[in-house]
Amino acid sequence: MHPFLSLRRLRLKPRMILILGAIAILQTGALGYFAINYLDKVLNEQIGQQAMRVAMAIAATPDVIDAVTEKNTTFLQPLSQKLARAAEARFVVFGDAQGIRLAHPLPARIGRPMADDEGDTNEPALIHGRAYVSEALGSVGWSVRGKAPIFSRDGSTIVGIVSVGYLLDAVEVIVGHHTGSMLLAIGAAFLFSVGTAIWFANHFRKAIFNLEPEQIARMFQERNATLETVREGIVAINQSGHITTFNHAAIKTLELPEDRIYIGRHITEVLPDTGMEEVLAQGQPHFDHDIWLHDHNLIVNRIPLLQDGEVTGVVSSFRLKDEVDLVSRKLTRIRQYAETLRSQAHEYNNKLHTIAGLIQIDAKAEALAVIGQETISHQAFIQQLMGVTSDSVLAGCLLGKYNRAKELGLDLTIDENSQMSDLPEQLPREQLVSILGNLIDNALEATLNHHGQGGTVTLCFSDYGKELIFEVNDQGAGLTPQQADKIFTRGYTTKGQDGHGIGLDLVRSQVTHLGGLITVEPGEPDEAGRLQHCSGSRFTVYLPKHVWHAQTKQGNEDPQ
Structure with missing residues (x-):
């Protein structure tokens, strides 16, 4: 099985411990390896520079110059040992101009070439007259040595060479000591990472409600699918x-x-x-x-x-509010429709029985008259609608409400002076129908509840001037000043029943959106002219025409 798949099978806490622990070991190990190698390199460079400085100082000593020029081994051999102890060096070796040893820690090697076992030709010092640092396996082991040429008293001739060496054993001891410290640091970093992983895993699981990452991913997919289905x-x-x-x-x-x-x-x-x-x-x-x-x-x-x-x-x-309001209206009016259908069925049964009785007694003319009464008022209303407006949507809405009024046993009439033929094309018909429909429905319900069957709801339209004006008068119980102030508040109703208080709020919102105004005031006064005893209420809607006429004109302009 792939290691990554095995890791995914673990729970969050052990997974984070393994990951953070591995990261800590890799990071500290890499840093430690770099630090140890860098330390080894720096120590070698420092020791080499020290050896070269000591060699240059010895090469400039007059006694050394004279002894090397004379190849006085007897003087140089004890001097080399004394100088090595003073400089804390492993060795100090003298050679003549040909690289033949004049002094050496091992006396047996005196008189032999320095390059034979040291692997160094001493060319930079003996030929070019330049001090330098080298690292090689010499006769006393691996060492870093600094070599400097020995010039004659007048400085014109190279008469010999001095080599000061430091063994690398001391460097290895220092590096080994720091390597142990680095291993301890790696272990401490690993333990710290494990502790951090445990704390962070507990804190993280608490933040994600103790869920595993895979569970969160699955819930995220479910959440996206749910959001797209609602x-x-x-x-x-x-x-x-x-x-x-x-x-x-x-x-x-x-x-x-x-x-x-x-x-x-x-x-x-x-x-x-x-x-x-x-x-x-x-x-x-x-x-x-x-x-x-x-x-x-x-x-x-x-x-x-x-x-x-x-x-x-x-x-x-x-x-969309239309959807919500549609569901609300359907739910609240089912019972009303049931009651209306029951009363209408009773009324039409009576009329059918009357017509059947007239036919049985051979009173055909009277039967036709009863049937005609049902259609005359309907045809008259249609004729009046055709004269009031040429807009089919508005006419269809009013005709539907007329039929609704008849079902309730009420009359829906249009003032004979009404006129609504200047409806701008860009005026949203669905909003206009919603406004009038809600106002007429409320008027019919208020009239039926207060006046009973036979009541009348009167409509009045006007498109003169700069505004479209719609008035709806009912024969309800009317509104007090306190009720009139709250009537357009969502949820407020004077009916004392659930499911109401939505329609007038919708009307107000739509009228405001169209840039218009809606008002409510008492209806017609009683015979004595007393407004406090007036019958019903009058709702008036004012919609500006110039906005929609301007949009119509702009929409009809040729874009070319």
Whole structure:
């Protein structure tokens, strides 16, 4: 089995002990080897320089010059031994101009050439007159010696040579002593590395929740797969505000380019108005916030990541608000539809029984009249719609709400002076339909709860001037000033039931995004003209036309 695969089978602590221990041994061993060799080289150089300086000093002594010139071995032999002891050298050897020994630690070698057993021709000193250092195996063993030429009294002639040698045994002893110290240092470094590895492994495992690296890698892969399978957009940033997570759902929801890399970029470069930096600074989570981002209405949650009480990042998840509101409306209106269908079934059964009875008594004209009453008002409303607006989306929305009102037993009427034919092409129809749809639904529900069947919701439109104006009047219970101040707050409702308080908040958010304004005020006063006893409420939406007309004009310009 490969050693690396065997190492991966170990747990984190023994793995780190082995790795750090091996690194310590390799590092200290390499440094020790370099230090020992460097020390050996430096000591040899220093001893050689010392030997050469001693040799040069001896060669300049007048008595030595005279004795070598006269080849006075009797004088030079005891002098060499005396000088060797004084210089703490292993030997001092004198030779004449031909390199023949005149003095030597071994008297038997006197008179023999110095180059015979020393392996050195002495050429630099005897021929070139230059002092030098050499290392060789001589007659007394391996030594570093310094050699210097001996000149005559007048300095014109080389009359001999002096060699001062130091054995390498002392260098080896010093190097061996330091080698032992280095081995002790390597052992101490290994033990320190083992201790450090144990401490670091314990600390590291605590930081990663006692998980092994392979487990973390597997969880990271699972996390990435999970992020890519969820339908919600998910974005995460670190403590410095740089993006660490940006799943595909976030790119798709915000309609961002898919060929770009978002990981590692600062959040303000990609989403400048996301609000995540606020959570990063304050450490307070945001739940179900309604925001506009990249022209999309989103429901956003932002949660800070805490480690030891410090905010280390923020995770944000979001979905299109239309999807959330759609689910909420469907869930809250199922019961309403069931009640409506039950009442409508009862009402139409009565009408069918009436028609069947008229046919049985052969009153066909009266039966046709009853049937016609069901279609006359519907056709009249369609004709009025065609006169009010030519926009098919707006007309379809109003027609659907008219049918809804009929199902509830209510009337939806349009003021005869209404006109809405100057709708800018660039005005988002889906947002306009959402605004009117929510207002009409609320008006129908308020009218039904307060007035009962037979109540009326009145619409009034105007496209004169610089604004589009939409009014929705209901016959509900009306709003107090305190209720009017809170009516557009998300979650606030006057119905006292769960599942409400969403629609008007959505309306306010969309109107604001379109640059408009929405107001609420009491409806029509009672017969005595008293506003405090007025019936219902009037919601008015003002949308500026010039912004969307400008966009339409710009979009229609020829780019050429």
